[in-house]
Amino acid sequence: MPFETAHPLRQRAEAILAQRSGPNRRIEASTLRLNHELQVHQIELEMQDEALRQTQADIDDARQRAATAAELAGVADRAKEAFLSTMTHELRTPLHQVLGALDLARWQSTNAEQIKWLDRCSAAAKTLQRLIDDVLDLTQLKANRLSLDRAEFTLDLMLQGVLDTLRPRAAAKSIGLDLEVSTQLSQQPLIGDSARLSQVLYNLASNAIKFSSEGRVTVRVTSIEETDLSVLMRFDIIDTGIGISADDCKRLFRDFEQLDSSSTRAFGGSGIGLAIARYLVLMMGGKISVDSTPGRGSTFWFAVRLDKGPAPAAT
Numbered sequence: 196m197p198f199e200t201a202h203p204l205r206q207r208a209e210a211i212l213a214q215r216s217g218p219n220r221r222i223e224a225s226t227l228r229l230n231h232e233l234q235v236h237q238i239e240l241e242m243q244d245e246a247l248r249q250t251q252a253d254i255d256d257a258r259q260r261a262a263t264a265a266e267l268a269g270v271a272d273r274a275k276e277a278f279l280s281t282m283t284h285e286l287r288t289p290l291h292q293v294l295g296a297l298d299l300a301r302w303q304s305t306n307a308e309q310i311k312w313l314d315r316c317s318a319a320a321k322t323l324q325r326l327i328d329d330v331l332d333l334t335q336l337k338a339n340r341l342s343l344d345r346a347e348f349t350l351d352l353m354l355q356g357v358l359d360t361l362r363p364r365a366a367a368k369s370i371g372l373d374l375e376v377s378t379q380l381s382q383q384p385l386i387g388d389s390a391r392l393s394q395v396l397y398n399l400a401s402n403a404i405k406f407s408s409e410g411r412v413t414v415r416v417t418s419i420e421e422t423d424l425s426v427l428m429r430f431d432i433i434d435t436g437i438g439i440s441a442d443d444c445k446r447l448f449r450d451f452e453q454l455d456s457s458s459t460r461a462f463g464g465s466g467i468g469l470a471i472a473r474y475l476v477l478m479m480g481g482k483i484s485v486d487s488t489p490g491r492g493s494t495f496w497f498a499v500r501l502d503k504g505p506a507p508a509a510t
């Protein structure tokens with residue numbers, strides 16, 4: 196019986212019984228009242244039960260929709276990765292041919308004007324090649340499809356390689372480029388992926404030069420902790436460039452993130468370098484971060500632990 200109908204009926208029944216006299220009537224009246232209250236509670240319980248059932252149904256529905264959305268997002272992500280991976284592979288082959296042909300033409304040409312144009316073409320093609328490689332790396336890193344090499348190497352060759360590549364760029368802006376590392380650390384045989392380590396260093400050091408207009412860029416490598424089997428080392432890339440505000444520091448290291456994303460921005464690039472550096476350092480089990488003061492400069496740093504290689508045999 197619905198609550199609204201039950202209530203006036205009970206009142207009428209109680210009124211009729213109250214007109215009669217005798218103890219039995221009083222017992223009947225209170226039994227009737229208790230019965231009625233029980234019914235009311237029963238109805239309230241049923242209503243609460245129904246509301247609970249409805250809430251549970253809503254929760255199940257939301258869960259189902261979230262699962263479907265996650266599944267669709269996963270499918271879209273995989274399709275995007277497959278597309279990017281295929282496209283970058285397809286772009287690489289003709290680009291290699293273009294670079295090869297430009298090199299040949301460059302070395303066969305004796306005309307100074309032609310050489311100038313061929314050099315410009317080569318530089319542009321190399322920038323494009325780097326971008327394609329970066330996009331492919333990022334896609335593979337995000338899809339967990341990139342694995343790290345484990346080979347023996349020493350820091351000295353790796354560090355010199357990175358610095359030599361960057362020296363012309365620093366010199367063109369009259370920016371000093373220094374390396375600070377102890378001989379002991381730089382000649383310590385290590386085991387790891389030196390190519391990926393140098394990629395991280397290159398990305399950070401090339402940023403340091405790009406976002407500085409004067410001063411120096413210092414690459415400092417220090418050993419934080421050493422055991423018989425491994426060395427925990429820290430790489431600091433210190434610049435005297437434009438610096439980054441505390442708020443902007445939080446946005447760094449995300450895919451395609453550039454602090455100045457306007458079309459009129461002064462610096463080239465696609466916002467991939469730091470994201471790749473972060474993925475690689477995390478894959479190596481390390482940590483990457485930045486300390487910066489706007490207008491004064493930044494120190495990007497990362498720390499990784501590398502296994503020691505066998506000591507070179509005495510000659």
Ligand SMILES: Nc1ncnc2c1ncn2[C@@H]1O[C@H](COP(=O)(O)OP(=O)(O)OP(=O)(O)O)[C@@H](O)[C@H]1O
Nearest residue numbers: 402403406438452453454455464465466467468469
């Ligand atoms: N040393 C630095 N000083 C000041 N800002 C920096 C520095 N390094 C990075 N940034 C900021 O972080 C952004 C992201 O850097 P990231 O290396 O990922 O991209 P990019 O250099 O713009 O392009 P890409 O590396 O893909 O060629 C940069 O656009 C810049 O705004």
Ligand SMILES: [Mg+2]
Nearest residue numbers: 402464468469
């Ligand atoms: Mg960069």
